[in-house]
Amino acid sequence: MIRTSTAWRALAAVGVAALLSACAPASYLVKTPAPSGLKGTGQAPADTTITVVDLRKGAERDFSTGILPAGLRTDQGPIQAPVFLAETLQAELASRGINAKVKTGETGQPALSLQSFRMLNHRSNGFSPFVTFTYLSADIDTPSGKKRVTSFVKRGKVPVWSFEEVIEPTMNQPLSLAVKELASKIAAQAYGWKASDAEVQRLLDKLTSDKLAGDAYLDVYALGFSNSPKAVDRIVELTRHGDEYVRLAAISSVGTLGATGQMGMLKTLYERRDGVWADRAMALKSIGDLGTPDSRAYLEVELKRWETGDSSKEAIWTAQIIRLYL
Incomplete structure (x- = not known):
């Protein structure tokens, strides 16, 4: 009886794995992100070279991991x-008018010390969305010292006909957004860059309607990447939008814009246990982006709570976001 039970469990595990994979390929061909071309003010000193120093350790060095192995x-x-x-x-910074060379190496100033850059995938069953979490965290040397710059993007898509359908929304777009967010934060922290008023107004005009759907969330992110205080009011309004990805982009952008006056709103979003996890996760990410002593202290308390609690997926995923900042 024991052998039979063990055999059935083994067969069930194989069946679940097959259902999750649903003809998933062993690797995916992704696109190189297209530069945004946001126009703005701010410039790097002449002959600036940013050196990407790889400080990732252990599992952080595995770029693509998750329930479905896929390179x-x-x-x-x-x-x-x-x-x-x-x-x-380098291509994204150049498209914004910041002509800095970016290379890899072990030493150099200014340095971009890479702590994390990876994509985690997850799928509950063969009928649920294929979801990716893209993590990026680094320290950049600036005139006022080292600054932490990060990105976290969550995307999902149910493959209907083939797994090729998930490449654009769950891989290409998150990789592009991660690079653009990092560029925005480096541009602001190191070179005082922000988008021109005309560029901000152009994006605001695209987001005037409340009937936003499809890829409109990409315009919301772009508005957040403007580093302009003029974007804050509309971004805050969109944190209550009915479309999930518009809402997540807006919540993320509150922190990207450094809207420290919205700390209370972000805490309320995060602490709503009846809300969806993605909203709470993005609010926590945004709290980290504020970069104040209060926001850091808040993250430290939350990390300790999640690390000493249960071992659920929510606990693991939430702690991973917090560690991007600590």
């Missing part, structure tokens, strides 16, 4: 995180 590659081959980041970051 990520570009036309040049498997993604090498520091090289991929250096090339795409």
